[in-house]
Amino acid sequence: SQQGEEDPQALSIQEGENATMNCSYKTSINNLQWYRQNSGRGLVHLILIRSNEREKHSGRLRVTLDTSKKSSSLLITASRAADTASYFCATEGEGGSEKLVFGKGTKLTVNP
């Protein structure tokens, strides 16, 4: 069953613009992770934010986490055509399991 729900489902922007994707989840989490997937390929880990963190940066990526609202956002600044991909949030529940529960993803298209 899906835990995270990304919003929007699809996003089309111009190169240089910022892209914001949101993720909402249902249950308590240990951490939340964002992944990128280029068409039909494996997932690339972007960033992990723990439940006791509120914001995290990595290069052009900025992730926020609001556990009271059970939501997270991924901001990609100064987007490039190479950022075109699907972006997924995945939540890791409390406890020792490695299981990740993924949302259905946001398909981002960055037009040159």
Added chain:
Amino acid sequence: KAGVTQTPRYLIKTRGQQVTLSCSPISGHRSVSWYQQTPGQGLQFLFEYFSETQRNKGNFPGRFSGRQFSNSRSEMNVSTLELGDSALYLCASSWGPKLAGSYEQYFGPGTRLTVT
């Protein structure tokens, strides 16, 4: 350091057949998880192995099984294939287990299975 490798990359099978997919984790990683990705259901967790033991299982029928070897390599098997089993099967490895903190999962390129 080499990444997660999955073999084969593409596979075409007929309904009723069985298939075995292989995953070699990153050197030193001891935990392997499997996921199924389809356009309709998205990414769904299949199972997780650590030290040759299945630690967690997703909501899939018994036709889906897996195992992990002493070198941490893992295989998953699907018996009596159905058309709906057509999917991208992804394997992920991590250092595991998460006794303290969390470990990022590193995904392989996937095996694209087509059932005709």
